[in-house]
Amino acid sequence: MRARMSPAMRRYLKRLTICMAIYVVLIFTAGWLFRHAPPAGVLAYPVAVLPALPILATFWTIFRLLAEETDEYLRMMLVRQSLFATAFCLSIMTVWEFLQNYDVVPPGNGGFGAAFFWFVGLGLGGMWNAFVNRADCAEDDDEAEAAE
């Protein structure tokens, strides 16, 4: 049986979709500007920061979800997922920095910053949560069918 989505989760997905749509527009706009009409002086700062804003808004949507989710078990799972994402991101960034400190890998991150790895960690945590819930619920569905 498919789990019903909570109202807080529906709001989160709506906000996330908006943030991602804005991000796509801004990342291409900033990229195009820096390639074809590079902003000079102080103007370069706000233009460069523009694509980061929807990422910050995405962090906000995640923390709003934590605040708005009324189901305490789902909230606990979300907290666990966020902590896993944080540990995943910090682990990768720490190892990467040491590799760079000793010149084992080249400097720079090729566009893959901390936020990228945090979101990868969040995705992996979410997959694990879904796997655990689905396995448990499927087990109960089988038992219910056997009892009928």
Next chain:
Amino acid sequence: MNNRLRVLRAEHGWSQQDLADRLGVSRQSVNAIEKGRYDPSLPLAFSIADVFGLPIEAIFLRD
């Protein structure tokens, strides 16, 4: 913490979703509590007790 949720639910002929709807929580919550993977907060434990018309200690048992 152990609990008798599964037995009580079966006695009432309710599915996990039926109980979840009565409690205003997700089915996953009911499932996790039944399996002992999650201990509910005191307010939720009181709600569960109210739904079954039993005291909390008749539903949740010490390990």
